[in-house]
Amino acid sequence: MFLDSRSFNLNKLYSSLVEAKIWGVASKALAKPSPPLFYPEYTKPGGTEYVYRELEFWTSGFFPGSLYLLLERRRKYNGVLVRASPSDLHETQLEFACKWWTENLHQNAHLGTTHDLGFMIAPWAKLAWELNRDYKAFDTLQSSAKMLLSRFSDKVGLIRSWDTCTTKRYSFQSPEVDFMTVIDNMMNLDLLFYMAAQTGNQSMYDAAVQHARTTQRTHLRADFSTIHLVVFDPATGDVTQRLTNQGYTDTSCWTRGQTWAIAGFAETYHWTRDESFLATARSCADLFLRRLPPSFIPPWDFDAVTEEENGEGSKEPPDVSAAMIAAYGMLLIHKAMSALGEKSEYLLAALRITEAVCGSHMNKAARFETRTEEIQTVEHGPVQDASVLGVDMGFGETILNGATINNHEFAPRRWADHGLVYADYYFLLVGNLLLEMGVGELIVENVLQKAKRNEVST
Numbered sequence: 290m291f292l293d294s295r296s297f298n299l300n301k302l303y304s305s306l307v308e309a310k311i312w313g314v315a316s317k318a319l320a321k322p323s324p325p326l327f328y329p330e331y332t333k334p335g336g337t338e339y340v341y342r343e344l345e346f347w348t349s350g351f352f353p354g355s356l357y358l359l360l361e362r363r364r365k366y367n368g369v370l371v372r373a374s375p376s377d378l379h380e381t382q383l384e385f386a387c388k389w390w391t392e393n394l395h396q397n398a399h400l401g402t403t404h405d406l407g408f409m410i411a412p413w414a415k416l417a418w419e420l421n422r423d424y425k426a427f428d429t430l431q432s433s434a435k436m437l438l439s440r441f442s443d444k445v446g447l448i449r450s451w452d453t454c455t456t457k458r459y460s461f462q463s464p465e466v467d468f469m470t471v472i473d474n475m476m477n478l479d480l481l482f483y484m485a486a487q488t489g490n491q492s493m494y495d496a497a498v499q500h501a502r503t504t505q506r507t508h509l510r511a512d513f514s515t516i517h518l519v520v521f522d523p524a525t526g527d528v529t530q531r532l533t534n535q536g537y538t539d540t541s542c543w544t545r546g547q548t549w550a551i552a553g554f555a556e557t558y559h560w561t562r563d564e565s566f567l568a569t570a571r572s573c574a575d576l577f578l579r580r581l582p583p584s585f586i587p588p589w590d591f592d593a594v595t596e597e598e599n600g601e602g603s604k605e606p607p608d609v610s611a612a613m614i615a616a617y618g619m620l621l622i623h624k625a626m627s628a629l630g631e632k633s634e635y636l637l638a639a640l641r642i643t644e645a646v647c648g649s650h651m652n653k654a655a656r657f658e659t660r661t662e663e664i665q666t667v668e669h670g671p672v673q674d675a676s677v678l679g680v681d682m683g684f685g686e687t688i689l690n691g692a693t694i695n696n697h698e699f700a701p702r703r704w705a706d707h708g709l710v711y712a713d714y715y716f717l718l719v720g721n722l723l724l725e726m727g728v729g730e731l732i733v734e735n736v737l738q739k740a741k742r743n744e745v746s747t
Contacts, residue, residue, distance in 0.1 A: 292640075292728075296735035298647040299640065302720035303362075303369070303733060305376040306654035310688050311355050311713075312378055313655050313680035314339065315386045324392035328352055329686070331694060332708035337685045339710075344393055347405035351714040353390040354412025357420070358717040360387055364420055366724045373733040377657040377678060384421075391417065395425065398433035404440055404450045404470075406433040407477030412714060415483065427487075434484035434493055437477060441496040442468060445526045446503035448496070450474050454518075456534060457699035461520065468523040471534070472508050472515045472546045475501065475553025482560035494560075501557045505569055508550070513572040514542040514591075515550045535695045541592035544611040545693075547577050552618030558625055567625050571635075574619055578638055585645035587611045589693040589705060606705035608693040609650045613715035616642045620722050636728070643719055650691040652708070653683035688713045 292299070301307065318325045327341035328349040342348060362370055363380045370376070390413075397409045410433040417426035440449045447470045454461045454469060461467040478497040485494035507528055508516045516539075520530040536543030554570035557563075580591045588605040619639040626633040658679040663671050687708025696705045723729040 292731055292735050295640070295644045296732050296739070298644045299732045300373060300736045301647045301651060302643070302716070302723070303373040303729065304654065305370075305374040305378075306656060306683075307688055307717075308359055308376055308378060309655035309657050309680050310652075310682065310686070311352075311359060311717075312383075312386075312657075313682045314352070314686050315356055315390060316678075316680065319386060319389060324389050326393055329710050331692070331704065331710065332685060332687055332690075334704060334707045336707070337682075339686045339708075345397060345400060345403075347403060347408055348710055349394060349397065350409040350412045351710045353387065353394065354416075355710075355714050355717050356383065356387045356390055357413045357416035358714070358721055359383055361416055361420060361721055362724065366721075366729070369724060369730045369733055372737060377659060382678075387413070387417070391426075395429045398429045399436060401436055401439065402452055404437065404448055404474050404477055406437045407480035408711075409433070411480045411483070430480070430484055431488065434480050434490075437480060438493055438496055441500070442523065442526075445470075445521045445523060446499050447507075447521070448474055448477065448500050450518075454534065456697075456701060459532065465523065467529070468521040469518060470504075470508075470521070471518050472504070472553075473549045475504060475557070476549055478553065479556045479560075482557070486560070497557070498561060498563075501554065501561075501566060504550075505554075505565070509569070509573075513569070513576050515546045515573065517543050517546045533697060535697050535700065537590035537593040537697070541590050542576070542580070543590050544577070544587040544608055545589075545614065547573060547591075548611045548614035548618060551577060552614055552621065555618045555621035555625065559621065567622070570618065570622050574615070574622060574635065574638075577615055581642075584649070585612070585642050586649065586691070587615070589696045593696070606693050606696060607650070607691045609646050609689050609691040610693070610709050610712035610715065612642050612646050613689075613712055613719055615639075616646075616719050617715050617722065620719065620726070624726065639719070640728075643716075646689065646691075646716070650689050652685035652687060652690050655683045656681045688716055 314329060326344055328344060329339035329352045330342045330348045331340055360383050410429060414426040414430045417423040445468050449468055450471045451469045452464045478500060481493040481497040507519050516531045517533040517536050519528055522529055532539050533543060550573040551570055554566045558567040581587055586607045589608040593605045616639040619635040623633045623635040658681050661673045664674045666672055685708055689712045690708055691706055692709035692712040693705040695703055
């Protein structure tokens with residue numbers, strides 16, 4: 290019944306107009322003499338165009354990852370996509386864009402100063418390997434996993450997140466004194482598990498499991514809300530401080546942090562089949578669902594309170610990146626529970642969240658535009674030939690709006706309610722996962738059947 294009534298909005302997951310939005314950004318770099326050195330991150334609040342970051346920044350892998358997710362759709366689910374919304378983009382063009390946008394990212398595998406190698410490498414390199422058997426991508430995955438493993442501490446039982454951190458409120462400048470790990474790091478474990486499975490590296494597997502176990506103990510409160518940043522004594526492994534870098538307060542529930550836990554523990558269960566990790570993922574998801582407003586769009590922090598001006602309050606900014614990461618994690622939980630023969634409400638929850646995002650936080654769609662020119666041919670004389678595949682971007686270079694990078698009072702950079710590259714990435718990832726589960730095809734079929742009924746009735 291939910292699909293019958295909401296499939297129209299959910300069908301936007303598979304529209305070629307979404308593909309056009311990604312292609313409109315990607316194609317800007319294709320005519321340049323060398324592959325990109327700067328990568329899309331966000332649009333300014335109220336703005337439409339991407340602001341870019343250097344390739345060493347932690348978000349660099351998400352836009353190329355989005356291109357590879359579109360390629361995966363073409364390779365695996367093209368029959369469904371053609372029925373949903375035929376595309377003007379040729380698969381070979383898309384494949385070239387994937388290679389072009391990742392050519393300079395392989396070097397990130399050797400960065401020894403970050404825990405975010407999972408985010409920077411896996412979104413594109415895993416699919417490059419799985420879809421194309423790209424051995425250069427495989428080598429990059431292996432090198433990045435080894436580098437990530439080098440940040441694991443046996444004493445603390447965790448992978449170090451940041452070497453240093455300075456905000457307007459605190460400053461940690463010596464890795465020998467302070468060992469910092471954030472809840473986000475749960476999402477980088479997938480890289481270790483994946484390469485452990487690919488190569489048989491037991492140390493990678495063991496470190497990832499231990500990181501998850503320690504995170505259960507140190508980053509979760511009794512109600513299964515998450516703590517963003519935990520600081521340890523590197524010599525003893527003892528907790529010295531529990532803080533936030535992006536939430537409302539040190540004791541609040543920053544929503545994206547909550548979703549990193551939902552998805553991260555669900556991924557960890559996938560690799561280990563340890564039901565304690567599935568139970569943790571479910572408990573984190575249950576808290577998230579209990580605290581969601583009726584709109585199903587999470588605020589940037591569940592405990593944030595708007596300061597009133599002149600007696601009038603304003604609404605807290607949303608975070609659709611948290612919404613889409615939560616939907617992704619809940620789909621993983623649903624798959625796990627279904628495999629165990631257990632009843633699950635998490636598929637419905639993920640669909641409700643995704644439908645809400647599709648209904649209220651999508652920018653005006655982009656459209657492909659094909660220009661033609663007249664050419665002379667021997668066989669046919671003058672003919673009209675398609676010359677350029679362009680894109681009318683609509684409004685905004687991102688698919689979604691309503692994301693929030695960081696609204697913490699003392700953050701070095703504070704932006705809320707805008708477009709964000711990883712909100713779009715998880716939007717596409719959710720769409721692909723639904724296709725893998727067979728639900729995406731049902732969404733498309735429901736829309737097509739409704740259209741046929743409307744044709745008959747008129």
